[in-house]
Amino acid sequence: MTLRVAIIETMENTQLGLLLSALNEAQADITWFRVYRDGLGDIALDDFDALIVPGGWPSAQDDDLYPYLPKLVALMRTFGDAGKSVLGICLGAQVLARAYGADNLLGVAREFSWTPLTVTDDGRADPLFAELHGGFTSFQWHVDTYTLPPSALLLARSEMVQNQCFRVGRATYGMQFHFEASGDVVHDWTRGNPERVNRIAPGWLETQAAEDRARFAADADEAGARIARAFVATIGQRART
Numbered sequence: 420m421t422l423r424v425a426i427i428e429t430m431e432n433t434q435l436g437l438l439l440s441a442l443n444e445a446q447a448d449i450t451w452f453r454v455y456r457d458g459l460g461d462i463a464l465d466d467f468d469a470l471i472v473p474g475g476w477p478s479a480q481d482d483d484l485y486p487y488l489p490k491l492v493a494l495m496r497t498f499g500d501a502g503k504s505v506l507g508i509c510l511g512a513q514v515l516a517r518a519y520g521a522d523n524l525l526g527v528a529r530e531f532s533w534t535p536l537t538v539t540d541d542g543r544a545d546p547l548f549a550e551l552h553g554g555f556t557s558f559q560w561h562v563d564t565y566t567l568p569p570s571a572l573l574l575a576r577s578e579m580v581q582n583q584c585f586r587v588g589r590a591t592y593g594m595q596f597h598f599e600a601s602g603d604v605v606h607d608w609t610r611g612n613p614e615r616v617n618r619i620a621p622g623w624l625e626t627q628a629a630e631d632r633a634r635f636a637a638d639a640d641e642a643g644a645r646i647a648r649a650f651v652a653t654i655g656q657r658a659r660t
Contacts, residue, residue, distance in 0.1 A: 422447040422654045425467040427491065429475030429510060430455050434607060437640065438471070438506075438599035441647035445655065459487035462494060469654040470498040474509030474597065478563055479516070479523045492518045499591035504654040509561055512584075512593030519568035519587055528564035528580045531620045532627070533557065533635035536583055536596060542574035545586060547649040555642035556635050557596040558605050562619065564595065590653035598643040602636030 424447045426435070431453075435442075442449060452462065455475070462470075472495065477485045496518040499505045507515035513523055533556050542548040548555075559577075567573055567582050575584035577596075584594045600608065609616050609624060616624055623631075 420655075422469065422651070423467045424449050424469045424471060424654065425452060425462055426450070426471045426473070427452045427454055427459070427462075427494075428473060429477060429485070432607075432611065433473045433475075434600070434604045435471075435473060436599045436601040436604040437643040438647040438650070441644070441651045444648070445651050447651070447654070454487045454491070459490050459494070464497060464501055464503070467498075467503070469504035469506070470495065471506045472508070472511030472514060473599070474511060474560075477510060478525050479510060479513035479565070480525065488514065495591075499587055502589050504589075504650065505591040506650055507593045508599060509595060509597060512595050513563055513565050515587075515591070515593040516565035516568055516582075516585070519570060521566045521568040521571075524564045524566065526562050529562045529619060530559035530577065530579055531616075532559065532623065532631050533639055534559045534577050534579075534596065536575045536577050538575050539573050541572040541586075542584070545572075545574050546652065547592065547646050548574060548584075550645050550649075551642055556639045557598050557643060558600045558639060559596050560608070560619070561595060565593075590650075590656075592650065594646075598639075598646045601640050601643065602632050605632065605636065 482488045491514055495515050517523055535556050538548045538551055538553050564580050571585035571587045573585055577583050583596055586592050
């Protein structure tokens with residue numbers, strides 16, 4: 420059965436990297452919704468097996484500037500409550516947390532570059548992290564975070580930000596970190612947005628970028644590919660039921 424996946428982009432040049440590779444390996448039928456350009460129209464629950472919302476520049480509370488946000492909150496909750504596979508990454512995780520009753524905490528969680536993460540006991544039992552032996556490295560680029568939704572399991576944390584990944588129900592996941600971003604994607608993102616990089620990490624591009632990539636990117640790519648394939652496998656499980 421073909422996996423039908425809706426991807427909602429809130430910014431240009433998202434580059435889903437390792438996640439897109441895993442979806443293509445599974446020969447998923449992907450429909451792209453570019454809300455930064457077209458707004459968020461109607462997306463029918465029955466038309467898709469999974470919903471993916473990657474990162475973006477808004478905050479999860481910027482309803483006045485981005486009026487599609489309340490509708491996106493409701494849509495993610497609808498898909499999650501229906502038992503379909505849902506994935507929110509960075510901004511997408513913050514929107515998903517809002518959808519399930521958590522608080523968005525703005526400007527209090529500055530993380531940038533590759534970061535070690537710890538898998539919790541619940542994470543070790545989750546199919547997305549079971550093969551990662553309790554910890555892994557992934558790329559971060561955010562200043563916001565969220566409280567843990569009341570109905571969620573915490574799957575991963577970092578030293579600075581407690582709620583790095585949560586799951587609600589069968590396969591509704593919010594991930595603060597960019598597991599999908601390969602070393603090449605990180606290079607493109609950061610080189611293409613030098614002003615934004617310098618606001619969060621002054622001088623990093625000139626003094627640290629190459630060293631960080633050499634030290635961490637290969638391991639992060641391996642972990643990210645495992646997470647991506649494991650998430651895509653949850654879509655297949657739903658599609659076969």
